[in-house]
Amino acid sequence: MDKRNQSTVTEFLLLGFGDLHNFKILVFTLFLIVHVAALMANVLVIVLVGVTPSLHSPMYFFLSQLSFCEILFTSNIVPTMLWLILEGGGKVSVARCICQFYLLGVPTIAQCLLLAAMSFDRHVAICRPLHYVTIMTFSHQLLMVTSCWLLGFTLALFIYLSLSKLMYCGINTINHFYCDVAPLLRLSCSSTSFAELVTAMVAFPVILSPFTLIVATYISIIQTILKIPTSTGRHKAFSTCSSHLIIVCTYYGTLSSIYIFPPRDNSINVNKALSVLYTLVTPLFNPLIYSLRNQDIKGAICKYFQYLSLWKATET
Template structure:
């Protein structure tokens, strides 16, 4: 037992981006600027939805929760990323690493479910317009949002518990820009079957099921739009869904590239780049898509800031 305790690892070495040489300050500045812009853009969406009566609708309420997910997600990752750039890689405790992974999983799960909720809102608005007011009441909105966040905390907690039971005694180097589940499993000296099983079981209800639900709702939405007699009506109906579709494609495309496609030994730098895109650029991209493609939000910005 004493020997086991002596070999137990209490901290990992995160390599980050490695030695950036003369580009350290440039990369640090660019990431910091994008991070601050993403925080401000998502915070602006939340404030606008809260103070603008014309935005008090289910679609914008879900959008504000999506922005909250982005703020929590990027705030958990980017400070570590910036610190690693300055120090050229540094130590992080095992407990902190696993905790960071937990608080990455919570908004990720919640975001998948919120995207499905937003597609359901569009489905009711286009395919069941006469029942929209009775279905999408504020009580139902709160119930949906509360369920999304609750499931995010619950599903993430199961994986966190199994990760906390892992034993680390060998190499402690993580060649990544933040703590992620794949490097942790590779460094574990104990069996990782429970973590892998929990992750595989949860993948269907929190990732695949929402995606399949989104696909099914949009098939119905497209069918309904095609039966609209006027070209203007079809264009108006589809324009209310286009921003959501762009975000769904971007989010699931990046997510599948990082976690679903098996990594290769020569794709470490590519995986780091995708992780930066997923944790830094996507949180800025989402509010910009809705702001630039939505006249209601543009009008709210002009009214409140002008």
């Protein structure tokens, strides 16, 4: 039957994780705990960077923006995920589904660009330390961050507008817990060539260009570090980059496994597992990496809790 003769679809059925039977409440509780922990950890990073003078540096300014990306990202996906777990699936309108993807795309693009900005900051700090203050001025930092967010909103908007022009009819089932570009293109009964072209023109440069810049800067950083004569100096230089490098590997590893090298269609459960890692675990993992491996942030956390204990003591 010609798809054009079928009734127009106005809602999608998100299957979520299917029927979890007796494990529904357990999975819901576990995911909710991780989600709340991720929100609290990222909010804590933003607050600490904002109120602690010793953290008023470019690296921590970029880190706070990274945490803001994680908050927007996980707040868009996880509530729907939790709702689908309780309901065993649910319907969302086509407009809401496409809007959810747009709100997914904005922080994803911004985060890719912010990770590149952070690598540039580390490159200047290690390879050109005498010029660091003059290069990484606050106006320069603000320009870089603003550019990341503007590109995030603008490039995601191009994909959103191309998807909003598609028509849907016939099958309306999405075997996932959020609306992504692949099932939206797959379910369309109109031509998707333009939307696919726009998506490719946005996605590949956004993922590959920052990653290429990060690789290039770290090659230069490693070459510079190896020239440091003392082992103490080399260790200190490596320690300032290790947290960022771990986050880059984790983020791009999960991102590429979902979008660049996705599992086959018969491995939908693997795709869902990777998506859970990407949308739920990674937003918690990133602030923990910086908190556990960074003496400045650990010191700020200790001072914050000491201040709270003193404040409670004076109140009583």
